[in-house]
Every structure is written in structure tokens, then in C-alpha cells.
Amino acid sequence: MEKISPNVIRRLPRYYRYLVELEEAGEAKVSSSRMSAEMGLNASQIRRDLNCFGGFGQQGYGYSVSNLKKEIMRILGMDKSYNMIIVGAGRIGQALMGYQSFSAEGFHAVDIFDSDEKKIGTNVAGRDVLSTRELSAYLKAHTVDIAIICTPKEAAQQTADLLVSYGLTAIWNFAPVDVAVRRGVAVENVHLSDSLYVLSYKKANV
Amino acid sequence: MEKISPNVIRRLPRYYRYLVELEEAGEAKVSSSRMSAEMGLNASQIRRDLNCFGGFGQQGYGYSVSNLKKEIMRILGMDKSYNMIIVGAGRIGQALMGYQSFSAEGFHAVDIFDSDEKKIGTNVAGRDVLSTRELSAYLKAHTVDIAIICTPKEAAQQTADLLVSYGLTAIWNFAPVDVAVRRGVAVENVHLSDSLYVLSYKKANV
Structure with missing residues (x-):
């Protein structure tokens, strides 16, 4: 994995919290434009941030909430104890x-x-x-x-x-x-x- | 005063804490290059940030620690109770x-x-x-x-x-x-x- 900028890393916990809320609300997919509207972040910045970790979104189909959450947890080391x-x-x-x-x-x-x-x-x-x-x-x-x-x-x-x-x-x-x-x-x-x-x-x- | 970007505002508490330390160490003046080295921020960003509030530094002479601290406190509303x-x-x-x-x-x-x-x-x-x-x-x-x-x-x-x-x-x-x-x-x-x-x-x- 290439070196990720500290600013991206600092946004990951926000993505994580947002995805937990979506999951609790029973949502399976989310688009970067919806994330943008609900999180108050620029949609292209969201796509750039998430692309740092490889693509888990298909253009036009949105991201899988559970996959994206799991991947962010893995990157942040939250899959460990x-x-x-x-x-x-x-x-x-x-x-x-x-x-x-x-x-x-x-x-x-x-x-x-x-x-x-x-x-x-x-x-x-x-x-x-x-x-x-x-x-x-x-x-x-x-x-x-x-x-x-x-x-x-x-x-x-x-x-x-x-x-x-x-x-x-x-x-x-x-x-x-x-x-x-x-x-x-x-x-x-x-x-x-x-x-x-x-x-x-x-x-x-x- | 013109509208200041949220990112600048979020850096002000860091400047404030740094200036308090300088003051406690008896320092009267500080340059943006020294601030840059000690705070780990880009020197031109520091100058841009502090210029948002008008100039309290003379080019080449550095900033007055106490004036800069007071001005940041005023901007953040820390001069009130x-x-x-x-x-x-x-x-x-x-x-x-x-x-x-x-x-x-x-x-x-x-x-x-x-x-x-x-x-x-x-x-x-x-x-x-x-x-x-x-x-x-x-x-x-x-x-x-x-x-x-x-x-x-x-x-x-x-x-x-x-x-x-x-x-x-x-x-x-x-x-x-x-x-x-x-x-x-x-x-x-x-x-x-x-x-x-x-x-x-x-x-x-x-």
C-alpha cells in the first residue's frame, strides 16, 4: 500500500462513523454524491480519498457500505484488539x-x-x-x-x-x-x- | 474582518498554544521560519494564516509573541469569559x-x-x-x-x-x-x- 497522506488518514474515522450509521439504518450501498451531501465534504475529494485504498466502488453503482467500512477498519487497525x-x-x-x-x-x-x-x-x-x-x-x-x-x-x-x-x-x-x-x-x-x-x-x- | 476559512480557524489554537510556550520561555519575538521548524507547518502557510488578520509582523523582524497571542485570543473570543x-x-x-x-x-x-x-x-x-x-x-x-x-x-x-x-x-x-x-x-x-x-x-x- 502506498503512503497515504495524514489528511486522508484523519478523515477516515469520519467515514467510518458515517458508514456505521448507514449500516445501522440498514443501507447496503452509498454513492459518493450522497456521502458528500450528508457529510459536508467535496464528492471528488471523497472519491480521491477512497481510491487511495484501491477501488471498492463501481462507477455509478456506489460503494458497498459493509465492504467500505471493513476496509477502513483494516486500514486504521481497528480489526485488531x-x-x-x-x-x-x-x-x-x-x-x-x-x-x-x-x-x-x-x-x-x-x-x-x-x-x-x-x-x-x-x-x-x-x-x-x-x-x-x-x-x-x-x-x-x-x-x-x-x-x-x-x-x-x-x-x-x-x-x-x-x-x-x-x-x-x-x-x-x-x-x-x-x-x-x-x-x-x-x-x-x-x-x-x-x-x-x-x-x-x-x-x-x- | 473578512471571512476566515475554517481550516485557518482550526489552526489558531495550535498557534495560541505555541505562543504561550514561547511567552513562558521569555521569548519576545518569533519568525515564521522558526514557527515553521518548531510547529511542523509550512512557513508560507503560517504567513498566509497570520496575514488573514492584518499584519502584525514586519518582514524580516518576526512577530511580537505577546501581540500575536493577544490577537489570536481576540479572534477566537478567548478575551471574554x-x-x-x-x-x-x-x-x-x-x-x-x-x-x-x-x-x-x-x-x-x-x-x-x-x-x-x-x-x-x-x-x-x-x-x-x-x-x-x-x-x-x-x-x-x-x-x-x-x-x-x-x-x-x-x-x-x-x-x-x-x-x-x-x-x-x-x-x-x-x-x-x-x-x-x-x-x-x-x-x-x-x-x-x-x-x-x-x-x-x-x-x-x-
Whole structure:
């Protein structure tokens, strides 16, 4: 498969969500023009995006909803199962630990860690919070695919460095600061506030 | 001010975060080429983006960090203060209610509502959870700028419709389904899982 542009990859989850809705509504086929009207994307961009992965549409006949959904899931790696750990048992970490919809997609938050003695041993979504001092031993004994960083801003980079030194190759970072990682490690920095700022812009400009 | 493209608006929070870091590091000036190198964006795109708002840079002298930051804050409406309510006192709603960094930027989560009798009256981040039945009276008595929807998927659209019917003009939606609103209402649909899917793609392709 040729290298796909990051912008295309970032649109794939939107296609996926849209296709899930179509499937739930019992639709078997969808045309790029319908996708365009309902998703608010340019129809030729949709065709270009989907052509990156080979043709699953016949011109004029539309795409098979289930095939297209399956192919997007495969490209995004959603056809696999992932064990995730959370570092930081604050509000965001606790919320993610209990968030059922990730698990339904194959992303399982299995354990949660904190360095605060007061939090260690408390129960979060059915699991006891473990000490970050146990991380090294834990990662030797368990297969972990993704680590979610939910620490305060100040501890985020150090936590990322530690996780990478223990062999983690995928980090989902919710601390409100970007973390940097070496080549070969995947990182996604989430900035909840960015969409809040865009909302406040829209509010003044709708 | 001329109409600014949504793509430019979506990049502004990134510029803002970068400028905050520069300011904290004591930097007074920054060039578009340095921004380009450190932010991973094309330098001419940065210049085009920032020129949308008039020139605050002199060619060859760089931008004033504090002026540029202030101007971006003004454009995004971050120079104002916002009262926010949260509808849905589940894990995500509770996490957002206690998330201090929004408050530091002028976005204040003041009250939280739920329709579940077991949650009403419980304490979340220092506030008693109110009943969604009180929403109408509450909104007549209080100024609310933004409503945050943290309900289950099934209740999200109905909640949005209700809030809009009560006069709310800005909705930040965390339910895992897009809500539709009429013209004149600003909405931002957050999909936490999208960045998780992109991460799983990156993990397989780094």
C-alpha cells in the first residue's frame, strides 16, 4: 500500500462513523454524491480519498457500505484488539478508564496507574489503581499496546520518556501539552480545549 | 474582518498554544521560519494564516509573541469569559466539570445536570448535580453561554434540541454521535475515538 497522506488518514474515522450509521439504518450501498451531501465534504475529494485504498466502488453503482467500512477498519487497525494502560488516575484518566465505547471497538483499558499514594489501591471502573513504580515490572509481565497519558502538564514528557524507555510504541496523550517522542513511536496529542476555542469563535461568528 | 476559512480557524489554537510556550520561555519575538521548524507547518502557510488578520509582523523582524497571542485570543473570543453548563453527569461530564485548565482560559463550568434521580443532588467538583427538569427555569435565571452535552449517544440530539429551544446558541458535544442544530447555533462535535483510530494507524505505520 502506498503512503497515504495524514489528511486522508484523519478523515477516515469520519467515514467510518458515517458508514456505521448507514449500516445501522440498514443501507447496503452509498454513492459518493450522497456521502458528500450528508457529510459536508467535496464528492471528488471523497472519491480521491477512497481510491487511495484501491477501488471498492463501481462507477455509478456506489460503494458497498459493509465492504467500505471493513476496509477502513483494516486500514486504521481497528480489526485488531489493543490493551491500553492509563497513567494518571485524575478525572480524565478515570473517565477514560470507564469509557465503554472504546472497548466496544477493540481498545481495552486494562489498568490504571498513579504516583499519588492516596490514589493507589482505590477502585476505578472495577480495577485497583496501581503504583507507577510497578510500571516496569508490569510491562515485562503484560502485553500493552497503547499507553494513555493523563498526568498533569508538568509530568507528561517525563512519563512519555519513561514509557518509551520501557518499550511502549504508542502514546495517546491527554495532558495539556504536546509530548515529543523518538522516531518509531506513535503519538497522538489530544487538545480538548482546541475545539472549545473553535466553538467560541463560531459562537461569535455564526 | 473578512471571512476566515475554517481550516485557518482550526489552526489558531495550535498557534495560541505555541505562543504561550514561547511567552513562558521569555521569548519576545518569533519568525515564521522558526514557527515553521518548531510547529511542523509550512512557513508560507503560517504567513498566509497570520496575514488573514492584518499584519502584525514586519518582514524580516518576526512577530511580537505577546501581540500575536493577544490577537489570536481576540479572534477566537478567548478575551471574554463564558459560563458553561454540563448536561450529563457521567464520567466525561464529571471530568469536564472538574477540569481546571478551561477555567483558567475563561471558560467556567458552573453547573451540571442529569436526569438520573440517583445522580441528582450528588456532589461533582463542589456543585450539586441538578435535575434536567430544572433546566428551563435555570436558564431563565442565569446567563449561560455554552452547554456541554455529555449524555449517552441516544439522548444527545434530544438534549441539543431542548437546549436550543431554551435559547442556547453554543453547544460542545461529547456524546459519541454528531448533533445537528439550526443555523445561528454554533456546535462542535468532539470525537475522542477519532484520534485513537489515527493512533492505531500510526502505530502500524511508523
